[in-house]
Amino acid sequence: MKRRTILAGAVAALALTTTAFAEDKTKVGFVYVGPVGDGGWTTEHNNGRLAVEEHFGDKVETIFQEKVPEGADAERVLTQMALSGADLIFTTSFGYMDPTLNVAKKFPDVKFAHATGFKRSDNVATYSARFYEGRAVIGHIAGNMTKTNKVGYIASFPIPEVIRGINSAYIHAKKVNPDVEFNVVWIFTWEDAAKEADAAQALIDQGVDVLMQHTDTTAPMLRAEASGVHAFGQASDMKVAGPTAQLTSIIDDWAPYYIAQTQAVMDGTWQSTDTWDGIKEGMVDFAEFSDAIPQDVRDEANKMIEDIKSGAYKPFTGPLKKQDGSDWLAEGETADDGTLAGMNFYVEGLTGDIPN
């Protein structure tokens, strides 16, 4: 009898130490839509993961899964991650929205954060960056830099986030160059180097001399470099792919957010929040401006960055009309976040239709 109690006590103590040990390390999972080496979107999320590891050292363990298709497979990967003991899971692509919510329902103790989505629950937060602020700045540069007055835009899916980027870039290019035209190609994927390269080449063949992309890989930058045209990097500094082609890159810096969320889980203060940070908070940043950009354009771009940072300037400020000529924003009026989040129309001057 007595021996049994001791044994039971030892087992209990052992169980206690193992759980204590398990709780010591916060396990943070990341699900990526592309490979960690895409040089763009996923690379930057993975840099955020590495920053979490560096910041917390032994106190965290991170796991990740790359190239997870958006759909039924995502749900399985998320479930397996939750089963493996993850405390916090970041799902880093729009298409993981429903899978994230479904799995979160089954694991109420695990916290989830879904990038670029709009559905939240008690244990699902959302986060995104105000990429359109960055687009305003590169639109300004593009309008100044194009000689053929044709800017190429490789777009992924016609969702508000992408449409917002096209509008923001176009408005600011048009401001400095009334003759500018945008050629938009929709390729219906976030990450497909072959399709991205084909789209880039098609645009270059149409006489485009400045390229923008809203897709994940460096393929368009490589095409731009090979064809001797300029391009803007996306999500990450793509200078390696286009040492002379790249004018600058919009860089997504997720590290501060990932560190803050992990800290909140450690402290037990985590709450489901909706984060939409921009240049001011440092979530949107830029790669070094290329020497090819004239000094005055650089100064103007830097001024715009400062004004957006201070709140003195908002990229969507009236007067602005929609593509069909109807009024959108009156003189001096700025768009509210709700309108921006659901944007499904082009602004006046853009040609072509949003596919639907």
Next chain:
Amino acid sequence: MITLEKRPEPSKLWTAITPILAVVATMIAGGIMFAVLGKDPLVAIRTIFWDPLFNEQFAGFSRPQLLVKAAPLILIATGLAMGFRAGVWNIGAEGQYIMGAICGAAVGLAFYPTESFLIFPLMIAAGALGGFLWAMIPGVLKVKFHTNEILVSLLLVYVAEFILASMALGALRNPEGNGFPGSRNLKEYPSAFNAELLPNTGLHWGVVAAIIAVIFAYVLFSKHMMGFHIRLAGQAPKAARFGGVEPARLILFCLGTSGALAGLAGLFEVSGPAGQISIDFNVGYGFTAIIVAFLGRLNPFGILLAGLLMALTYIGGELASFMLGVPTAAIQAFQGMLLFFLLAVDVLTNYRIKFGTKGGGSI
């Protein structure tokens, strides 16, 4: 000097042994690859083949998932095997899978939010019909104009992908989805939801359909005249013609059946595990099924096992990927090795290796 000599008959012994041999060879070569990547090869292989089935932490979830992942592969591969045996090459099952999903989901969504037990059977019929009709395009073109069904069916995959994107963005888009692409989630529409028949078993109607298809195909091949015609047409086309086999009918039968089965797979996937029509709905089941069909040696029960094995490498591969940090590309290479070794050792089924020029020993 090593020479290959054709066996008069494919060796029964080697037919049985080669799949096992291929799996073992894959484990060895894959183990070397994992070791080069700095991972413990034994742990990696255990994670891929053992943990999804027997690890306490995961097996409860991943065992049922095996059925979920294998069902569409088996369903499509069974249909493809019929054509492949007859020398009718339907490479576009992915497109038929997409069209089945679109047609089936469209029928379900058309009734939203009416609840009725008739809706799901109607969706099944629409799914099969969608895949059937999409496969009839290469079928009719081949019969009427002698076009190449490999090219036509393959290119129609890309057409189907564009239709899928257009549906997700237009006609089938969720009106309450804030303008984002994707249909309503069928999981939230009970009459159209392909739910698990028994909780936590992974057993949904698609799994049942896959098993029925396997049995049906087995009976067809071994007992039915059509199965005999299929084999005859594949092995001896001229003899088949003398034997009264109508090539046009055979081609349409093979393409139609495989299309309908692929369409069914799409319907069961969209109404169950996937839940909605989205731009990225298809993940390559139609192409992977070609591998499964050959891995299963075009035999229905072989396909059943091959589908489960393939599903195991997917699910175990995912585990290995995030538990051990093995790159996804290495997992894909590992799956590729499996097919490669299977085809390589297949030589032993049809050929014997002879050592020396004359009268040497042979195996």
